[in-house]
Amino acid sequence: MKKIFLILLLLFGISGCAKLNTDPSISSDEETPFVASEKQLVAHFLDVGQADANVIELPNGELMLIDAGLSGSSEEIIQYIQDLGYDEIDYVVATHPHADHIGGMAEVIDAFKIGNIYMPRAVSTSKTYENLLEVIQDKGLTIKTGKIGVKVLEEEELSIEMFAPVGDDYSNLNNYSIVLKITYGDVSFLYTGDAEEENLEEITGDIEADVLKVGHHGSDTSTSKDxxxxxxxxxxxxxxxxxxxxxxxxxxxxxxLKEYTNHIYLTNENGTVVVSTDGVNIDVETER
Ligand SMILES: [Zn+2]
Known part of the structure; x- marks a missing residue:
């Protein structure tokens, strides 16, 4: 009996060593630079006035919508998405239930086939919010909770992960903002909703990103040096x-922001901003 145990021990010992020996090759694989793909990720930052609406064409052919502007922008957003050639939105994210982010969302959801809807666990008593919940219910859709650690998508070269909200009990709805990072190859985008400084500083994960959708419309209560x-x-x-x-x-x-980059775009000056990437290179086009 003892012999068998010894053999087992040796076997495990050996396999343990073998595993260790393969580790360096795994890490060297990870360091291999991403080769620019023919497939593009195209991120559209729509000019919808004092509000947010972001459309992202993913390289896997799927479409994501992060926020949908004020109620008066719904037709414009619907038209924009249709002009891109989509009849389905695979991922809808309502960063938080304020009217400048969810105002147009009910009509947009009504106009398309919808895959997944993510919202933070924040409650609002506004009519806009109630309308949105009604449309979601009427379409037979269920809301997935958006919060830290949620992985929306995880493919070999494409991932979408949420880094906030970290907590679940805030007094200001802005504090519930979903913060989401999209990574395609070597290029990352970070969307911050209207998250405030204290929320952004709660984040502990890797939020390094090439393209930052600046928090809370550029308010001084959101973006900090840290x-x-x-x-x-x-x-x-x-x-x-x-x-x-x-x-x-x-x-x-x-x-x-100027301490970090001279590539600052504002939708009120530049109109809709479109950032395209093949996973390596970044190209920016603006409406004006
Ligand atoms: Zn806002």
């Missing part, structure tokens, strides 16, 4: 309306 140190953005995009009453974007936020 946060930008973690993200190290090469491109910053702010979705903001001309002459808004909030004073967005804050000049201090623009100054802070």
């Amino acid at each position: 946060f930008l140190e973690k993200v190290q953005p090469e491109y910053a995009i702010i979705s903001v309306g001309e002459g808004n009453s909030y004073g967005h974007p804050a000049s201090s936020t623009i100054e802070l």
Whole structure:
């Protein structure tokens, strides 16, 4: 009996060693640079005034929508998506239930075949929110909770992961904002909704990203130096309306962003911003 145990022990010992020996080759595989793909990821940051609407054409052929502007923007968003040639939205993300993010969402959801819907576990009593829930229910869809650790998609060269909300009990709806990172090959995008500084600083994971959708329309209550140190953005995009009453974007936020990048785009000045990538190179086109 003892002999058998000894043999088993040896076998496990040997297999353990063998596993260790293969590790260096695995890590060297990971360091192999991503080869630019023929397939593109195209991220559209729509000019919808003082609001957010982001359409992402994924390289696997699927479509993602993060927020859907104010109620008056729904037709424009629907048309934009149809013009791109889609009749289905595979992933709908409502970062948080404020009217400048979910205002047009009920009509957009009604107009397309919908795959998945992600929302944070935050409750609002607004009519806009109730309308949205009604449409979701009428279509027989169920809401998936958006929060830290949720992996929306995990393919070999394409992943989508949520980094916030970290907590589940906040007084301000902005604090529930879903923060989501899309990585395609070597290129990453970080979407922050209207997350406030304290939420962004709660994030502990790897949020380094080439393209940053700046939080809360460029408000000085969102983007901090600590946060930008973690993200190290090469491109910053702010979705903001001309002459808004909030004073967005804050000049201090623009100054802070300039310490990291000169590629700053604002939807009120540049119109809709379209960022394309093959997983290696990044190309930006603006409406104006
Ligand atoms: Zn907002």
